[in-house]
Amino acid sequence: MLSPPITSVTRQLSRRSVFEALLHRSPISRADLAKVTGLSKQTMSEVVDAFAQQGLVRQVGRTSGNVGRTAVLYELSPEGGHVLGIDLGARRLTVALADIAGRVLAEADESTDERGGAWTLDQIGRLSDRLARDNHTHPSRIRSIVMATPGVVNPRTGAIEMAPNISGLDHLNVVGLLSEKLGSPVVLENDINLALLGEIWHGCAQNVDNVAFLALGSGVGLGLYVNGRLVRGENGAAGEIGYLPIGGDPLQAECRLQGCLEYQVGATGVVRRYREAGGSEVESERQVFERALSGDPIAAYVVDETARLTALAAAAVIATVDPQVLVLGGSVGARPDFADKVARVLLQLSARPVEIRTSTLGRRAGVVGALSVALRRLHDEFFGVAELAAILPLPPPAQRSARQ
Amino acid sequence: MLSPPITSVTRQLSRRSVFEALLHRSPISRADLAKVTGLSKQTMSEVVDAFAQQGLVRQVGRTSGNVGRTAVLYELSPEGGHVLGIDLGARRLTVALADIAGRVLAEADESTDERGGAWTLDQIGRLSDRLARDNHTHPSRIRSIVMATPGVVNPRTGAIEMAPNISGLDHLNVVGLLSEKLGSPVVLENDINLALLGEIWHGCAQNVDNVAFLALGSGVGLGLYVNGRLVRGENGAAGEIGYLPIGGDPLQAECRLQGCLEYQVGATGVVRRYREAGGSEVESERQVFERALSGDPIAAYVVDETARLTALAAAAVIATVDPQVLVLGGSVGARPDFADKVARVLLQLSARPVEIRTSTLGRRAGVVGALSVALRRLHDEFFGVAELAAILPLPPPAQRSARQ
DNA sequence: TTTATTTATTCGGTCGCCTGACGAATCAAT
DNA sequence: ATTGATTCGTCAGGCGACCGAATAAATAAA
Numbered sequence: 001m002l003s004p005p006i007t008s009v010t011r012q013l014s015r016r017s018v019f020e021a022l023l024h025r026s027p028i029s030r031a032d033l034a035k036v037t038g039l040s041k042q043t044m045s046e047v048v049d050a051f052a053q054q055g056l057v058r059q060v061g062r063t064s065g066n067v068g069r070t071a072v073l074y075e076l077s078p079e080g081g082h083v084l085g086i087d088l089g090a091r092r093l094t095v096a097l098a099d100i101a102g103r104v105l106a107e108a109d110e111s112t113d114e115r116g117g118a119w120t121l122d123q124i125g126r127l128s129d130r131l132a133r134d135n136h137t138h139p140s141r142i143r144s145i146v147m148a149t150p151g152v153v154n155p156r157t158g159a160i161e162m163a164p165n166i167s168g169l170d171h172l173n174v175v176g177l178l179s180e181k182l183g184s185p186v187v188l189e190n191d192i193n194l195a196l197l198g199e200i201w202h203g204c205a206q207n208v209d210n211v212a213f214l215a216l217g218s219g220v221g222l223g224l225y226v227n228g229r230l231v232r233g234e235n236g237a238a239g240e241i242g243y244l245p246i247g248g249d250p251l252q253a254e255c256r257l258q259g260c261l262e263y264q265v266g267a268t269g270v271v272r273r274y275r276e277a278g279g280s281e282v283e284s285e286r287q288v289f290e291r292a293l294s295g296d297p298i299a300a301y302v303v304d305e306t307a308r309l310t311a312l313a314a315a316a317v318i319a320t321v322d323p324q325v326l327v328l329g330g331s332v333g334a335r336p337d338f339a340d341k342v343a344r345v346l347l348q349l350s351a352r353p354v355e356i357r358t359s360t361l362g363r364r365a366g367v368v369g370a371l372s373v374a375l376r377r378l379h380d381e382f383f384g385v386a387e388l389a390a391i392l393p394l395p396p397p398a399q400r401s402a403r404q
Numbered sequence: 405m406l407s408p409p410i411t412s413v414t415r416q417l418s419r420r421s422v423f424e425a426l427l428h429r430s431p432i433s434r435a436d437l438a439k440v441t442g443l444s445k446q447t448m449s450e451v452v453d454a455f456a457q458q459g460l461v462r463q464v465g466r467t468s469g470n471v472g473r474t475a476v477l478y479e480l481s482p483e484g485g486h487v488l489g490i491d492l493g494a495r496r497l498t499v500a501l502a503d504i505a506g507r508v509l510a511e512a513d514e515s516t517d518e519r520g521g522a523w524t525l526d527q528i529g530r531l532s533d534r535l536a537r538d539n540h541t542h543p544s545r546i547r548s549i550v551m552a553t554p555g556v557v558n559p560r561t562g563a564i565e566m567a568p569n570i571s572g573l574d575h576l577n578v579v580g581l582l583s584e585k586l587g588s589p590v591v592l593e594n595d596i597n598l599a600l601l602g603e604i605w606h607g608c609a610q611n612v613d614n615v616a617f618l619a620l621g622s623g624v625g626l627g628l629y630v631n632g633r634l635v636r637g638e639n640g641a642a643g644e645i646g647y648l649p650i651g652g653d654p655l656q657a658e659c660r661l662q663g664c665l666e667y668q669v670g671a672t673g674v675v676r677r678y679r680e681a682g683g684s685e686v687e688s689e690r691q692v693f694e695r696a697l698s699g700d701p702i703a704a705y706v707v708d709e710t711a712r713l714t715a716l717a718a719a720a721v722i723a724t725v726d727p728q729v730l731v732l733g734g735s736v737g738a739r740p741d742f743a744d745k746v747a748r749v750l751l752q753l754s755a756r757p758v759e760i761r762t763s764t765l766g767r768r769a770g771v772v773g774a775l776s777v778a779l780r781r782l783h784d785e786f787f788g789v790a791e792l793a794a795i796l797p798l799p800p801p802a803q804r805s806a807r808q
Numbered sequence: 809t810t811t812a813t814t815t816a817t818t819c820g821g822t823c824g825c826c827t828g829a830c831g832a833a834t835c836a837a838t
Numbered sequence: 839a840t841t842g843a844t845t846c847g848t849c850a851g852g853c854g855a856c857c858g859a860a861t862a863a864a865t866a867a868a
Binding site: 414 | 843849855
Binding site for chain 1: 613
C-alpha cells in the first residue's frame with residue numbers, strides 16, 4: 001500500500017507529472033490530465049487507476065454542461081497521507097495538520113510548557129495526537145513532520161546546537177525522541193528559516209526566487225532564500241546576523257559574545273538603551289515601542305536608532321545577496337510603524353532600493369513554513385527524482401592532456 | 405551529426421550516465437561502463453556505437469595483461485566539441501580553449517586594447533581565432549563561449565550594466581556582437597563570480613559547496629557559492645560589497661556614491677588614506693603595500709587598517725551565509741602578507757572561525773572559471789535534463805478546505 | 809430523432825532495456 | 839601445442855511502457 005511496487009524510470013516520471021497536475025488543477029478529468037501532461041489517454045488511465053488503488057486519488061463527481069460524454073473528475077485524496085507542522089516558540093507552541101494536497105485541515109496552539117526539556121516534548125506529543133484525532137486522522141497516517149525551533153540546527157545531524165530561549169533542549173536527542181513519540185520521521189529547522197518559507201508558500205513572498213527575511217523579535221535573525229532554495233550555511237548558521245559588525249566595536253567583549261547587532265537591536269539591547277538614555281523602568285521592549293507611539297521622546301529616539309541599525313543590517317544583506325524582496329517579520333519587525341522607519345532609512349542608504357514587504361502570516365509563518373517543508377518531503381518520498389536530477393559534475397583537474 | 409535524432413527519455417538518461425562515466429573514468433571499456441552505470445552490456449554497446457557515430461567518442465587501444473579477452477578502451481573525443489573561456493580585464497585579456505572532456509588545450513593573453521569598445525571586441529575575436537587555429541580547431545567547432553567581465557551582468561538579458569574599468573562596453577550589445585563575430589553563443593558573467601568558479605573547479609576550493617570568495621584588487625568584490633550554486637542575485641548585483649556600511653558613515657555622499665567599503669578599501673581609497681596620513685606621493689595601491697613591507701610605518705598603518713576593514717567585511721559575509729571556506733583573491737587579497745593580517749583580525753572577531761584559503765589560480769582564475777561554465781553549458785546542451793530535474797512545486801494557497 | 813462532440817477502452821505496434829546463451833579472444837597451466 | 843578458465847562483446851527472446859487508431863459509450867444541440 002505504502003510503497004508502490006518497483007516501476008521503471010519512465011513510469012516514475014509519468015506518475016510524477018500526473019501527480020503534479022493533480023496537485024495544481026484538481027478536480028480534473030483523465031482526458032484533461034492527458035492534455036496537460038502530454039501523455040496518452042491510455043497511459044493516463046493506467047496511472048490514475050494505480051493511484052486510486054494506492055488511495056492517492058479519489059473521484060469527485062462528473063463534468064456537466066459541456067457537449068459530449070461526461071468525464072469523471074478526480075482529485076488527490078486526503079487518504080494519500082498527512083503531514084504535521086510544529087512551531088516550538090519560547091512562549092507559544094503551535095501545531096498544524098495538512099493533507100498530501102497541501103490543504104490545511106486544522107491548527108492548534110498552547111502556551112509552551114515552561115519546564116522545558118522532556119516536558120516540552122511531552123506537550124508536543126499530546127497536542128499533535130489531539131489534533132490528529134480531532135480530524136479523524138489516525139496519528140499513524142502522518143508521514144512527515146517538520147518542527148520549527150529557535151537556535152542553530154546542524155544541517156547534517158539535524159540536532160539543535162544553540163537554543164537559548166528554551167531550556168534543556170540542546171542536551172536532548174530531540175529528533176529521535178520526537179520521531180519515536182509521534183511515530184514518523186521528524187525534521188528540525190530553524191524557526192526564522194521556516195517563517196521565511198511560510199511567507200514564500202502562503203504569505204507575502206509568493207513566486208519570488210530571491211528573498212531576505214529579516215526577523216526582529218526578542219532577537220534579530222535573517223532567513224535567506226536564494227536561487228529558489230533555502231540557505232542554511234555550512235553549519236546551519238547562515239542568517240545569524242546578530243553577529244554583524246554593525247552598531248558597535250566588534251572587538252569589545254559584549255559584541256564578541258552575543259554579537260554587535262544583537263547587543264543593540266535585540267530586546268534586551270533596546271531596553272538597556274532606553275534605560276541608559278534616561279527612560280523610566282520598562283518590562284519589555286514592546287513597552288518601549290508603545291511609549292514611542294504615545295509621545296515619549298526618549299523612547300522615540302531609541303526606536304529611531306533601532307530602525308537605523310536594522311536598516312544598516314538590511315543594507316549589508318542587500319549588498320551581499322541582492323534579493324528581489326526584503327520581508328520584515330517578527331513581533332517587532334512586522335509592526336507597520338517600525339517597518340516604515342526602516343524603509344525610509346534604507347531608501348537613503350542604497351542606490352538600488354529593494355522592494356520591502358511586511359509579513360502577512362505573522363506568528364503563523366513558522367507553522368505554515370513547517371507544513372510546506374513537511375509536504376515537500378512527503379512529495380519527494382513518493383515522487384522524488386533526486387538521483388536523476390543531479391547536475392552533471394565536471395571532471396576533476398587531474399587529466400590535463402589527451403593521450404594521442 | 406550535431407543534434408542526435410529524437411530519442412526517448414529513457415535513452416537520454418542512459419546516454420547521460422554513460423557520458424558522465426566517460427568524463428570521469430576514461431579510458432574505459434564497454435564492459436566496465438556497463439558495471440559503472442548499471443546498464444546492461446547490450447545497451448552499452450548501442451549507446452557507445454551511437455556516440456562513436458556522432459564523433460563524441462573514440463577508441464584508444466585495448467586492455468592487456470589481464471586474464472580473458474582484451475577489451476577495447478574508449479575516451480571522449482576532442483571532436484565532440486570545444487569551448488572557449490575569455491577573461492576581459494581592464495589591463496589583460498586572456499583566452500583559453502578546452503575540449504568537451506574539460507582538457508585545457510591552450511591559453512593565450514595580451515594587453516587589453518586601451519581604446520575600448522569595438523576595438524576590444526575586435527581584439528577578442530582575433531585572439532580567439534588565432535588560439536583555435538593554432539590548435540587545429542576550426543572556430544566553427546567551438547560550441548560554447550563564456551566571457552568574464554568586470555561590472556554587473558544582468559542575469560536575465562546577459563548585458564553589461566556597469567563596467568567602470570573598460571570604456572564603451574556598457575553601450576554595446578556585447579553578447580550579440582561577440583556571438584556573431586565568434587560564430588557561437590557567448591554568455592557573459594561577472595569576473596569575480598567566474599574567478600570563484602575557477603577556484604572551485606581547478607583551484608583551492610574543490611569539492612566545497614559553500615564558498616565565499618573575497619576579491620581585493622583595484623576594487624573590492626565578493627563571489628558567493630551557496631548550496632553548490634553560484635549566487636547572482638535578482639539583478640546580478642550579489643556580492644557588490646563595496647556598498648557594505650562598514651568603514652564610514654553610510655549616509656555621506658562619497659559612501660552613497662561608490663560605497664562605504666569601496667571608498668576606504670578600494671585602490672584609490674588606500675592611496676588617499678596613505679596621503680591623508682602623511683605619506684609621500686605614490687602611484688598605485690601596490691606601492692603602498694610594498695612600502696609597508698619595507699618598513700614605512702605610515703604605509704604599515706594604512707595596510708593594517710585595510711586588513712581590519714576587509715576582515716570586518718568578511719565577518720559580515722560569514723555571519724550572513726556561513727560558508728565553509730573563505731577564499732582571498734585578487735591582486736591584493738591573494739598577497740600572503742595581507743591574507744595573514746586579515747586572518748588574524750578575523751580570528752579575534754568571530755566565535756566560529758572559518759577556514760581561510762588564498763587563491764591558487766591567481767590571475768588565471770577568471771579564464772578557468774569561464775571555461776568551467778562554458779563546459780557545463782555544452783554538457784547541458786547535449787545531456788541536460790532540466791525539465792526532469794525541476795523540483796515538484798507546491799500547490800498555491802487558493803484551496804483551503806477539501807470538498808467532502 | 810439525429811448529429812456532433814467528447815470520454816474512455818481495446819487493440820496492435822514501437823522503443824528501450826534486460827536476461828541468458830554463445831562465439832571470440834586472451835592468459836595460464838599442463 | 840593443447841586445454842581450461844576467464845573476460846569481452848553480440849545475438850535472440852521477452853517484458854514494460856509508451857503511442858496512435860479504431861471503437862464503444864454518453865451527452866448536448868440541432
